Amino acid sequence: MRVQLQKHLFRTTSVVIVLAALACVVYSLSLPMGTLARPGAGMWPFLVSCAMGIAALVTLVTEKDSSAYEPLSKRTWIIVVGFALMAAFVVAFQIVGLTLSCLALTLVWLRWMAKESWKVTISLSVGLTALFVIGFGVLLGVPMPDDVVLNLILGKGF
Structure with a gap:
């Protein structure tokens, strides 16, 4: 059971990161965005959250097994x-x-x-x-x- 859990944990982690990124995107949208020339308080949280979510989605889609990951x-x-x-x-x-x-x-x-x-x-x-x-x-x-x-x-x- 533990080996089976360990085998799919990287997918769970990616899903959790995607959800956290979505929450951060939603929160950052409640702040003033501004422009790229004059960024508001929500600009950097929005950009970082989007990058984090995209990276987690890429990991979720491209990774096939957990052999490259360090065990818990x-x-x-x-x-x-x-x-x-x-x-x-x-x-x-x-x-x-x-x-x-x-x-x-x-x-x-x-x-x-x-x-x-x-x-x-x-x-x-x-x-x-x-x-x-x-x-x-x-x-x-x-x-x-x-x-x-x-x-x-x-x-x-x-």
Whole structure:
């Protein structure tokens, strides 16, 4: 039974990805599209979702067996954990801003998923967080939600 399930799992995965892509396309259509010269908030999610859906459909149609795919193992679940962490990052980003959410994501990812030492984890997490905050927030001026840490540093409170 397990071998039979493993044999057709790649098709199930493709179907799930197609459905997720469709959901993302529908959501992106609720956002302003803009034009290619001046893209709106929905343009990139729409394009990426379409590409993801097309790739999954091609895989679904062209692949005949699962011999080229890595078998499922306990290590496979790290992908699920990675997606959950990214979802948590998106939620945290809206609530506490970029600094804390980026720091938390990189700490968890590097320490428990990548199995890095604490020294490497802390150094990279702080460095990457600073790079993203300075790069996107200061230099590029990308509009972001209120950042709890930056508000405290700038004396604006919570």
